[in-house]
Amino acid sequence: MHRTPEHPVIAAVDGSENGNRALEWAVSQALLVGAPLRIVHARLYMNTIGAIMSAGFQESGADDDPVLVRVRAALAGRTGLPPIEYASHPGTPDEVLPNLGEGAQLMVLGSRGRGGFASLLLGSNGLACAARAACPVVVVPRAPAALRDPYGQLVLGVNAAAPDDSTTHFAFREASRRGARLRVVVAHPWAGPVFTPAGPLAAAAHPDGPAQDRARHQVAALVAAHLRPHTERFPEVEVEVVVAPGDAAGHLVAASMAADLVVIGRHRRRPLSPRLGSVTNAVLLHTGCPVAVVPLEECAVPATAS
Template structure:
């Protein structure tokens, strides 16, 4: 994942400027170009349509683009920029315009804020963020607004591990590849989290902290219950090719009881990035999987929603994240 393109979707709001900073550092980390894309306000789009229809010689050649001008000033004040920075002013609805530009450019990722300029103060996930995460043909990174972000400041964005929600039998390979490539670029650990269900028990503490172990620590006996032991072994088998491809990336494995989304949200408090698949593989639908949706709604740090990139149909079967309840 290098020498590609990172797209930052901005609208001039503080939320989108946080996403822009995240995208800037991601482009530098991956040696990629940075494209800053924003959809023109309705007034500018109406003016462009009017000018095109009238073609009056006295009309100015360009219309005002205050968002683009503001973003340029923000980037000019940055300590370092990727060698190639481009700006694109788009027309149409926000989700459709971003989907089209992602289709045309096949970026490494598209980065956007969790809430737009018009979002309510208490809204966790804006409608545009949800729509783009559901339909884009590339990985979408949703960066939370300041009230939700428990991770270090953008200058320390490389700190923390990459958390991967994994269903060993169903998560598409593209999701795993994205997580390991991100961890390699950051020089950090991949923490793999899978969840399993248990019969109700008065002694089971669902909210207790979960332990992580390296795969070489797995033993044939020990204190692990059978479901946990088998899930860890399934993880190890699934992760073997990734560990061979990225031998320098440390791996931690966790098989935990309970709700997969809740476990990933808890892990997001100290993670640089949480990576989940977009859809449940058994439900060929344009609806986002329940795990991905819940993590986007409640995570305390950036979330990567990764589609199955091997299927160009746009509605491929993708996993919803970790655990057997991943859809």
């Protein structure tokens, strides 16, 4: 689907502090791209019978949704906002929200950890949207209330074995919009530490130097060919390519600590496995900044240089 500035940026709110942070990120994004903002809430406490009898909840401007009422009140009188509409949808967020992406250019929501491991667990809503929504999804992690100053840097994760033009196009476009640098991170395999949802495993022995150098040069050549049409299309974007041995998720998480946005691709959908790949999942769980997960059918540029 070709997405235009007329397609809204969706902010999914739930009344939580982290949801409010995601809303602020969505406001900034809508202003940046000149798009309307649609603020949505999935009313999971409505039962199925209530949902059937209140189809009007699916229209924007649901005045009796308490979460949206509070959001309206918080934004009332605030200047410099994009055009805003509100929508309340009956059902659980992990069922409702992914289906809303078809008519949006971007969806933004906050991560919500569960139990005593909030820093290691991403709520099912964020995982469901990142895995299934038709549009790119930005997940805003938990963080202190005050947002830090921007770093002026975006991070793009590239899989050298199967680079994805749609994800790369998204990252270059966002870097261009922000006047930001783009750091491209790509890993090549070696018997080193593996970054898992529970943290890094113990390091193993390094391969010999020449073999590692050959792997690095091969990967660098593949990435350079992949990036060429994008750098030609966005010559204003300053690009740094980091090719490093080891685990891709670990490198991306480390880079996220000094970035404004990490951009990663979603794996191609498998009929019986709609879940995210291990790298995407680990980055979402440990990131230090918002993460954009881009579906592969998003707008792309040609895969070969012109």
